[in-house]
Amino acid sequence: MKREKRIKIYVAMVLIIMPIFLSGCWDSHELNKLSIVSGLGWDIDPDTGEVTLTYQSIIPSEIKSSSSSYGGGEPKGGSPLRTIKLDQDTGSSPYDVLSRYAQHASRIPFYQHTQVYVFGKEGVQRGIYPFLDTQARNPVSRPNALMVVSAEKKASDILEIQDGLENIQAFGMAAVIKLSATFSKYPAVTVLQFQNRLLSKTTAPIAPMVGIFEETGPEGEKSRKIRVIGTAVFKGDRMIGQLNERESSGLLWAINKIKIGFVMIPEASLEIVTAKSKIVPELQGDQVKITIEIDEESNLVEYKGHQDMNSDIVQELEKGQAKEIESQVRAAVDKSFALDADVFGLGDAVHRKYKKEWKDLKPKWDDIYPRIEVVVKVKTHLNEIGDVNKALIKD
């Protein structure tokens, strides 16, 4: 009996001590010894392949002082980069760059909260494999950060522009991109989604492109702002082309990424209420036929005509809308075939539906793909015509 109790005590002790040797994240890093990297710019030299990293880090003390002096107005003569600071290093590989960081930095970079990875246009055309590799290997990076392609030469061009309501530029940029995706203009692509598209072999990765535009204020002062201007299309790790605004929308319609937004037709503007789409492949021998089925419901928010509403006009609007959506999708389809990049994931759709046949199709896919016949079917429904039935001014 006594011996049993002693054994029990020993077991309890072992159980108490054992968890201490379990693995876990228990390195202590005081918050004021870290430099929080809000955005990271990647530039790859097209000739040498040298990597340049641009760190956009937060300056906490600036945030503290700016938040405590609300209503102080614009800081006159202050630098536009008040809450962030940019550091740049160049090296032969990403980790070569990182090792150089320690030569001039006072704090350890902290990547877990990095919101955007910005790629210089020159670099993406050469390929971003070094990024994809370190990203996949390293546990500190988070796969929910956004991928952004700079329409300018360098990533740092984009990262240094301070504008908007957010006091940290990268957070603002992420918000801009997410909002453009919410309004179904351009896709927002996380690192994870990019990787998933890469893994599928046939699908082409995409990422939004951000450019700079200059704005002239009411007093003639000029300010530079960022704006999403297109969708970059990749093949592997290399960017091979881009979709414009209309084609980007068409892409989103086809891949079921429409959330809210507007459809503009000559007579009216319509607000999307719900939208669903499906890519339905059909295999006929070596011939693949793809039907993109889109189901849309919308409300009328703007009408340019002066007639009273009636069911004929509603039907007309529905038809016009369907035509507009179809033409957007068609534009995207044409562009994707022109680029020879499967941005819609048509290959995956065929793979999902015809699992057995895919084995035979896979080696021949590069031949089959250009011959695919794409049919776009759009069904639209106008839910509400607004609070007025009659035109305010009749002609």
Added chain:
Amino acid sequence: MFRLLSKKMRRWRTSSSDNQTQAKQNGSIRYLSKNLDGNLHILREELGQSSDVIIRDMKISSNSNVDAAVIYIDGLVDRNLVNHDILQPLMFNLQVIKDNINQKHSSLIDFIKSSVLTVGQISGTEDIDKVISNVLKGQTAILLEGVTQALLIDTKGWETRNIEEPTNEVSIRGPKDSFTETLRTNTALLRRKIRDPRLTFQSLQIGERSKTDVAVAYIKGITPDHLISEINQRLKRIDTDAILDVGYIEQFIEDSPASLFPTVGITQRPDVLAAKILEGRAAILVDGSPMALTMPFLFIEGFQNPDDYYARPFFASAIRWLRLLGFILSIYLPGIFVSLTAFHPELFPTQLLVSVAAAREGLPFPVAIEALLMLSLFEILREAGLRMPRSLGQAVSIVGALVIGQAAVSAGLVGAPMVIVVAATAIASFLVVPYADAGALLRFAMTIVAGFLGLFGMVIIQLEILSYLAALRSLGVPYLSPVAPLNIRGLKDTLIRAPLWAMDSRPASLESPDMRRQSPGQMPRVPKAKPSKREGQ
């Protein structure tokens, strides 16, 4: 490890008490002699030369030839009662009564007892020690020359506090009386709530010098017998100088002296005590203490509050959750904050991280030190506010609010988020008062561990605490029941407070011999509509 320690302590405790009880039984009973002067001499010697001991010599009977003495302690007796109903009849009435009283003294005392004294409770004794102990309780003794018997008259009547509103356990809808320092008052308060003849108060005296009256209260047939005998056994084992408060008893009889969490419940409300007894618990009341102990005490009782039962069940259930949340926050919040800032900044939402980082900019101490500093400061303030003379209270609150709240932040010693965390923790810790002490200690432990190991360390400590709580027992009942071991029907009064009409039986974990509390199916219903109306539909 703790269990081993407590076992050793218990062994040591029982062996020492055995020695003392043996020593005590050596004395033999001393009887009163026929000689009054001799008796008074002994009493004077025993009671000392205390100024509050009054020994009134006098001559009684019609021929004024019988010596007598009245002995009482000034302050403990009702002076009016002694003067009007003892001294006056003895000295005046007896002389007036011209009856042939037999000169035999022994029958004189019977005559006095039966026909002279106009007070309620009179007893006689021949034991001199009994005379002393009863005089010390507030009784008045009458000794006669030539009689070996003393009369003991209950004349207790000292200044007592009135029944006041409970100060520690405030209730909005419930009764507003609370226990006082007088045992009789307290038992009466309980008796008024439960008029069951089976409500029993078992009395005993504990304390070699204080001779404190202790009462075990229970309802026969509801509280299991083995609990009562176990409590009695534990009480009888106590051998100490004095019981000055119910807390003395608590520490002598609790199950796990090494436990941070209390295994004996404490209340100052008669209604709460009545409810606990009706659930099948036993209570211990101590003279001189305005608190009562209840046993067995389960973990979940700390989260129960009288208002839960007096108010309707919905809000009461929500408040239960709130209390649990407060309890959890009060233990973990500083630790979580320390872990997140020092170990896992990636767990902060991004915007929060930026604000926290901004607030932590330029602070001199590591976050763990900062947290411990602020927690200690709060405990200092709390203790100072509690112990300090009341007139100084304002000074402390002003200094405390300024020092902790503003000055520390603006001086750049601590960050503003830490002040918020500590303040929130401090408030939350008072949601569950019974565990405020244990919570404070655990809070420090959690913060220290978080400073070394982060969340990982906190999880380890948490596991140890949970397994310790699961092993804990109060009077043999598992501390975490009815949650562990799980009793589905018992859950009606845990995180939700079921409507009263749904709680048909007493808590199963207490194993009461009479489980039935009320007849089932008493849910109020809308009266059935008249059949004639229904046909119309």
